[in-house]
Amino acid sequence: MKDIEIAQNAQMKPIIEIAKQVGLNEDEIETYGRYKAKISLPLKNKKEKNGKLILVTAINPTPAGEGKSTVSVGLADAINLLGKKSMLALREPSLGPVMGMKGGATGGGYSQVVPMEDINLHFTGDFHALTTANNTLAALIDNHIYQGNSLNIDPRRVIWKRVLDINDRALRNVVIGLGGLTQGIPREDGFDITVASELMAILCLAKDLNDLKHRIGNIVIGYNYEKEPITVNQLGVTGAITALLKDAIKPNLVQTLNHTPAIIHGGPFANIAHGCNSVVATKTALQLSDYTVTEAGFGADLGAEKFLDIKVPVLKKTPDTIVIVATARALKMNGGVKKENLESENVTAIEEGFANLARHIKSMKRYGVPVVVAINKFTADTTAELNKIIELCKEIGTQAVVADVWAKGGNGAIQLAQSVIEMCDKKSDFKALYDNEQSVEEKINKIVTEIYGGKGYELSPKAKRQLKMFESLGWDKMPICMAKTQYSLSDDAKLVGAPSGFIIHIREFVPKLGSKFLVALTGNILTMPGLPKVPAADNIDIDETGKITGLY
Template identity: 55%
Template sequence: MRTDAQIARGTRLEPISAIAQSLGIEADEYEPYGRDKAKLSLGLLDRLSGRPDGRLVLVTAINPTPAGEGKTTTNVGLSMALNRIGRRAVTTLREPSMGPCFGLKGGAAGGGRAQVLPMEDINLHFTGDMHAIGAAHNLLAAIVDNSIHQGNPLDIDPQRVVLRRVVDVNDRALRNVVVGLGRRVDGVPRQSGYDITVASEIMAVLCLASGFDDLKARLGRIIPAYTRDGEPVTVDRLGVTGALALLLKDAVKPNLVQTTENTPAIIHGGPFANIAHGCNSVLALRMGLKLADYTITEAGFGADLGAEKFLDIVCPSAGLVPDAIVLVATVRALEFNGGVQGAALDAEDLGALDAGMVNLEQHLDNLAKFGVPVVVAVNEFPTDTAAELDLVRERCAELGVRAVGSTVFADGGAGGVELARAVVELCEQPGEFTPIYDAESSLRGKIETVAREIYRADGVTFSSMAQRQLERLSAQGFDELPVCLAKTQYSFSDDPGLLGAPRGFTITVRELSVRAGAGFVVGLTGDVLTMPGLPSRPAALDMDIDADGRITGLS
């Protein structure tokens, strides 16, 4: 089979003007970025405000494994398949971070015959959104340090500057740094560090904003530091809200591209799913819902992370109600959860598959608590046997959930027609969407509810620091905010080695911080880091470009 890059280069892309016109987007409502990309004007939503929304479908997955689940590939393939059966569909996706792209994970534009294009641009600098977010974030960091250096008129405590700088590269050497070293004119020395750009609160703000005015209001509420008396110092108090918004004037506009079958795709924003909420922007979703009959979106990593945050943070904040959920699984990943690894995953092992099914079953049970109909998409591999696929279908049927095979990687939209028809039927079923916790619950109560109901932990342990932070945040009036638990993606627990559906464990919250602009409180668990490191052999070592601009090793 041809590589992703070969398939992408062999695809005939429509001019982006034709993609825009197919959705009814007027000429003054998009700005072309070359032939294949465009920025969508926020005025589009004003014109379409009276139009009813289409259906919203969330694509999520079981816990990720080295065997791969193909969540983005399924998302893209489903949108193409819906168009094949006469339903106007749009896929909405996050923008890839260059950190994982050059590190271990690789690109995030789908795969095989189910990709969003131009794949190479999307995985690299795209339309510059990531750089704009990094520039705005680092400007804010510089403003904070400059305020301290220039007489400290706001009485900022240098030891309580909580904003770290960002860079969109996996670089463990930057996790802990000291700034301000050198002469007196070089600033006030203090310990700090770097996060990856997609962990920036400004990224979360961009993705949760309902418009430009809301973007500015959220930016103004960000708290990068505290005074010596423990009072929050906001961006508004620092007087830099307008400058940050200026740097984001183009980044706030969603990006229009297309799939390998010319299905429209809106790609915008890219918060990490384990250390942030892991979903594309609300603006992209709103545009998709106004422009198409079906908007297919996805939430990063497993359903215990991305889907939980989409349903508990994004939907209540934006007033969205999902019509259906697609839970992606593979035989290989289920067998991995059942104890099989490496080359053995290519061989039939019904015992391991049966043992690993508990992971899928717990995700299904969790999603049922939100009141949204679910279908399982079995992303098929050539090594899957009929007996293995039958076992997955039978076990799902016993749980009252339909399991549908998908071959969109190999066959494009044609390989997702059965899944598309199942999704259409699912969207017609009545649902009663309800977040897993009440907004009025305390922060502690919300954390404990997620740990108990989603992770199945016996309880939650708070470090002494987290306990103090919990008390302070509650006293400052942040109890009404939802919680965004940063946890390993590989397990329901905070231990990546506990596969399947572990029991008899507790979740340890070691640190809490408020994202007042984004509108949630982050709780760090386990060993989750906000700045990833590179693996022993980074993907960057296999990448190259020739004199004709032909890129290799990027997929």
């Protein structure tokens, strides 16, 4: 049975019942139909002490699939099955991957969050609100320039881009304001995907509505003719942009197939943004449950590093355990096996591809948090292959547990849940990767050498010029958000496994003063993806009853 068929056959509980499971009353939620709701903040009856936090990450993604969200859902279900009170805190899916190549982000098989179609499509409208707010700001910037430009904004130095929540390569570079005197001031512009918008990052890092407003006001939208930064506060529209996000900041409550409460909120990509769900979502789950299972996007080199170095200082709660998801299939691909040959047993390829997993284990352990490896089981995996992964992990002092969550849901992750609960009770000594007071160069070098395993980095002439300006403005004392390919530890997507001696090439920096980090664009990373030759949209259909097929 396909994922969508399993989800459509599910017997969901009314969302009011799911809310009651975690101590929320009807007046503390705003329902969106029978099975979705937003949680009103702040919570009235929050616990004084946070529950345990479990961060799920993975090895570098491959076309074979790793199933990080699937394992996250199964693990949360399994913890509940063991009689503990658990919740999920996941990101919202973007329509870009849903209609493109990657597909949705609601898990799979019997380890899913539901209603699957709603979550993967428009959900509660958060992404539409973000898109509207982002583009309203863009329109206000261009209107200001057209109507006299009292701020002396240089049209050539406007850095605020328009966004769209779909992969559309044709919009990466555009010219606007054409058509005559009344059509605006002609200038070059471009579109990012919505999940790359600074407003998305801000929504996911803001502690409350006031913090959201403060951060929005600090956004740098461009520079004037004297090369001085111009902010949203100077433009005078902070309140208007914040007002458009008054509902979007409220976390969304849904459920798993096993009726585990799940908060799904925010969705920045980890390859071009910081890759974590919202601080308010994670904090809410920590206050309502004893164990919160959350995830960070793509591999540990991207999402987990950013979770630990960008989100944790705002959340003010470090993970009690880190779970790294790996599959025999992905390790075989890292060992040189082609996708069409993955069904055949190949223990040797697993041994060769294990270096990728080992690198991620090492990088996560350097934070001083206990690490467990979850081997996401696929039907073609053999006992010899799975045992080899367990053996190799044991040799480097790490516990690995097989999880059969796609086929069995939470029941397939009982052993994993037991191991994670045991690890959560161990003492951890969290050590951040860098101090924000260090120079930008020192922080980047730490990420490249200690997380990626590279030799160093090089800055383009443009990046060097930017860095000098940022230092003069005092913008260098913020975390670094590396925008890098997810497919490799390096900035070359084809360099799989665990390469060493490579150099990370930084072509440009983008200041994000509202998010309070600097984005470093590496290699040929794009902030507006394109659709593949055969997009997932080709398989999606809907019948006369409104039943959707082909969504995954």
